Amino acid sequence: MAALGFNLIAAMVIFTAFWVVTTSKLIHAAVALMGTLFGVAGLYVYLYADFLAATQVIIYVGGILVLIIFGVMLTHRVSGIDTLQTNMPNRPAAAVVVFLLFMGLTALLFRTPWHMADAAPVVSTVEIIGAALLTRYLLHFEVASVLLLVALLGAAYLARREDG
Amino acid sequence: MSSWTDSLVGFISGIAWLPDMSAGTIMVIVAVLLGLPVFTFMAVNALVAVYFERKVSAFMQDRLGPMEVGIFGFKGGKKFWGGIGQTLADAIKLLVKEDTIPKDADRPLFILGPFIIFGAAFTAFIGLPIGYGLVISDFNIGVFFISAVSSVGVIGVILAGWASNNKWSLYGAMRSAAQIISYELPLGMSLLLVVMVVGSLQFSEIVLWQEQHRWFIIHSPFTVIAFFIFMISGVAEVNRTPFDLPEAESELVAGFMTEYSGFRWALFFLSEYANMVIISLMTAIVFLGGWLSPVAGLLDMAGVPAGWYYLSGPLWGIFWIFIKVATLIFIMMWFRWTFPRMRPDQLMYTAWKVFIPFALVNIFLVGIWELIFA
Structure with missing residues (x-):
């Protein structure tokens, strides 16, 4: 049960995070970000950090995300909801950096001796x-x-x- | 303290003839068993509250409809039964009305908007107790949980307004967001006062403290101020008159709900009335002693020994908390039918230049008060 719930929440975080960076509509990215932030709050609950989870929701979802949506709405014309991507030439460089970062993080993931808490929550x-x-x-x-x-x-x- | 979730999990795993189930399956069953009554409560609450609201408006403003449309021939006549017909017609209309989505709307967000608002209201009921141990889950961060969950609803409002692709909707959504975010601060600060005195965020602890000492509305001059700030900010949080600028009919058609119809619109409606209940329940629990009997408090102060006439106990607790909630809802309706709507600048002035400074100074002063008298 705990493992299944964790996997579901982790999948939600990763899926919505992908959605944030791949969607072409800014406001959709903001909404997908809500899923990511909620998912992270769910992960905090799994770590018995209930206060932190509620703080995550109140600060990030209720505060910062609303600000982001406000920003999108105010800087955009009401009629056009698609954005033009202008950073295409940077793609090769970005690919190299992202690959290196991914390798580094993966190496870190496998080399870290993960500490399992033995104290009661x-x-x-x-x-x-x-x-x-x-x-x-x-x-x-x-x-x-x-x-x-x-x-x-x-x-x-x-x-x-x-x-x- | 036990909660409905704990007792149901214990009860279901204790039934002998059921096949062995994993903890996960039991949790899902319990969630459904507890979620359905909440949903039913929200739907019935909206029906009853609309009827109540119509009657209040009819008595206060001499409106004819709620006195005429109804079932006659029963005891009570027009005064009570008039308006029943409108409620029934309303419910049927909402369920069968054609559901339209504008051609240029942002479809996914248009559909998602009302569900976020509804979800926020629905989730808040998880942490709200209606009696000692009568709560779906008694979080030890209860007050904070409700604040966190209700701060999510505003995103639904903004999305609904944006996705409608309509000027009125967008203006309504902008106003609503600005209003809800502004009034969240005095709301939270006046709660903080109580949390500071009690030393716990748990609703049951707050009521327990009031049982051992006194209700917060009469505890100190500063908690009285906090009560009024909380109540008025609460009315602003649920976007009701005199703070209903987001849906000001005379200028914005219906604000962020302009393009919605049928069941989607009904979701906004359900959430608005559910939010009224949430705010009233929180006020009742935090400032008015929750499920404590007012009779018992008075008699106890007068030195009368405890007895049946104290009218306190688990069942009386449910009675008292609903009486308190109904009174607070009536006061909100009273506001609506007797006060004119505020201007946006007056709204912001009230929040930022009156309530927030008062609430901040209040927190400081209640600390001093507690140091001297506690």
């Missing part, structure tokens, strides 16, 4: 994550929040600049 991860964020990883947490604040101010400045 924790029931509630929220408290552990919260405590870790506010003690051990406090600096990272604060740096990330300052970065987000700067991005927010920058976006507001760009959007509200009155002299154009």
Whole structure:
């Protein structure tokens, strides 16, 4: 059961990821991306990371994907939904890079000694994550929040600049 | 705490005459057994809620239809039975109406849109309890799960609006997305307040805390503010008047639903009324003590010893939570038939310049309050 479910979710992630890069319609790519992101959330559930899975859905599907779809809708004419591909000449170079990357990842996959957890899964991860964020990883947490604040101010400045 | 999923899995694997099944097969059977009632509930809820809504509008605005169309001769007369005919006709119309897809629409996305919205509403019911242990699955991240699932619905709205290839649909979808994303923040922040005080994201823990202390609506001045922010943002989340700009009939025909008809349109409809129930259930559980009896709370405060007149227990719990949900839904309908629609700029002003600052300061102040009084 667990193996079957995992295989289904993994197949969904890979299939929708292929769909994202092969479809010619930008908005279809965005929708396929939703499948990929959901699948990754499903994989987190398999790792007993329920909080992380919900975060993945709320941030990526509910936030970033909506932004992407907004971007596609606003930068595109409403009538034309097909896009023109302009990067054809780069194909040979891309093929070489992708092949090397694939070989590297495959080698890594087979050479890594995968660690199987022998401890029992924790029931509630929220408290552990919260405590870790506010003690051990406090600096990272604060740096990330300052970065987000700067991005927010920058976006507001760009959007509200009155002299154009 | 036990949940329906756990008990059903235990029950089915315990039946002697059934052949041995793998855990996976049992899970599938349990999912179907629990999914069908949720679906039925959503459908029946829409029928009843539409009837209720028509009657509320008729009483508040002197509308004639819901008082005239119906079955007469029964006790209650026009006041109660009038409008039943409209509900029946509505259901039959939705099921048999021709389903049209515009020629220039993006077919796959046009079909997918309503299902995403419906799926989001459907999934949310998994985590919502209606009594102690009466829940499909009692997640320990319950509140967060509902927020995550309901944030997915907006994608369906945008896709429906985009795929219709229609200006009104697109404007409706844009407005809806902007509105839902904006109001998600005050909604989440007012929930955060309660989570902070309780120290758990689990719905059953939140109700348990309220049983041991007091309901959140009367807990502190800041939770009262949070309740109002949550309730009003909730109305905005389900796109109802005075926040129904996405489907403003006078300017946008029907917003993102303009091109939909028949059963696809009915899916939007089911989800809208299901979302009302979800928001009301969450408000009832988080701020109004969920399945706790208000009588028991009052008597307990007055020092009366426990007895049958406390009206609390598992069955009373279901009764109380549905009374609370029905009251909240009535308040939403009351809003709809008495308030005029807001302008988009007023809508954004309310979310970003009123609710979010208030909710943020609220979180800070409730922390201080808890440090002093807890």
